[in-house]
Amino acid sequence: DELAVYSRLSRGIEHRINNLMTVLMISSQQVQEFESVPDSERRDVQEILDRTVDQLGLLGELFGTRSQRPDVCRAARAVASVVSGISHRMTVSADVPTDPIFAAIPGAKLQRSLISACLLAHATAPSGGDLRLLVDDTPDGSVTVTVRCKAKAETALTSMAQLDEAATRDLELIRKIADSCGIAVEVVDSSDELSIVFAMPRSS
Numbered sequence: 061d062e063l064a065v066y067s068r069l070s071r072g073i074e075h076r077i078n079n080l081m082t083v084l085m086i087s088s089q090q091v092q093e094f095e096s097v098p099d100s101e102r103r104d105v106q107e108i109l110d111r112t113v114d115q116l117g118l119l120g121e122l123f124g125t126r127s128q129r130p131d132v133c134r135a136a137r138a139v140a141s142v143v144s145g146i147s148h149r150m151t152v153s154a155d156v157p158t159d160p161i162f163a164a165i166p167g168a169k170l171q172r173s174l175i176s177a178c179l180l181a182h183a184t185a186p187s188g189g190d191l192r193l194l195v196d197d198t199p200d201g202s203v204t205v206t207v208r209c210k211a212k213a214e215t216a217l218t219s220m221a222q223l224d225e226a227a228t229r230d231l232e233l234i235r236k237i238a239d240s241c242g243i244a245v246e247v248v249d250s251s252d253e254l255s256i257v258f259a260m261p262r263s264s
Contacts, residue, residue: 127166127167127168128165128166128167129162129163129164129167129263130162130163130165130166130167130170130171131160131161131162132156132160132161132162132163132170132195132203132205132260133156133157133159133160133161133195134160135167135170135171135174136154136156136174136193136194136195136205137154137156137193138171139154139171139174139175139178139193140152140153140154140178140191140193141154142175143175143178143179143182143191149185149187149188149189149212150182150185150188150189150190150191151188151189151190151191152178152191152192152193153190153191153192153193154192154193154194154195155192155193155194155195156193156194156195157195157197161195161197161203161262162262162263162264163203163260163261163262163263164260164261164262164263165241165242165243165260165261166241169237169240169241169243170205170243170258170260172233172237173234173237173238173243173245173258174193174205174207174258176230176231176233176234176237177207177230177234177256177258178191178193178207179227179230180223180227180230180231180234180254180256181207181209181254181256182209183218183223183224183226183227183230184209184217184218184219184220184223184227184249184254185209185211185212185215185217185218185254186218187211187212187215188212188215189209189210189211189212189215189217190209190210190212191207191208191209192206192207192208192209193205193206193207193208194206194208197262198259201261201262202259202260202261202262203259203260203261203262204257204258204259204260205257205258205260206255206256206257206258207255207256207257207258208253208254208255208256209253209254209255210252210253211251211252211253216251216252217249217250217251217252217253217254219249219251220247220249231247234256238258242260242261243258243259243260244258244259244260245257245258245259246259
């Protein structure tokens with residue numbers, strides 16, 4: 061099930077990464093070749109290339125992390141960045157605190173849970189919508205990550221009972237991972253909004 065999640069995620073972003081890198085590399089080469097291009101524009105292109113490399117680094121971290129004390133804010137940003145390549149119909153963002161918040165759970169399991177939740181949210185909104193990952197530091201010493209999906213105007217989300225087999229497996233995987241590492245999960249869905257809330261112990 062976990063391999064299936066990564067497979068679907070990879071297929072969704074592979075062509076976008078390839079197309080983006082091709083365009084950026086060609087543009088960068090052309091900018092460097094034309095002497096009439098102002099230095100400010102050369103710097104702009106280089107900054108774009110640098111940011112792209114950083115995003116690819118996040119992707120590598122996302123798939124290879126072994127941290128037992130992950131920064132939840134960084135994980136949410138990385139997942140949002142990667143998942144945004146799945147569908148142009150879905151707007152994806154992360155609303156997280158500036159300072160890091162560390163959780164006392166395996167980083168790989170946190171990220172797998174968030175990826176599965178985002179894929180599940182995509183499945184409930186075939187017409188598109190708004191997907192946000194929100195991180196909160198609660199007074200009781202726990203950390204919550206909410207994956208919230210809102211339907212596009214004048215459309216409705218697919219109910220949990222009507223999800224296809226792949227989405228149903230994503231939900232099962234979320235619960236399975238949560239049970240294995242002490243994450244509490246709450247799923248609340250309606251016709252226009254889905255919220256999947258993960259609560260986990262904070263690491264000092």
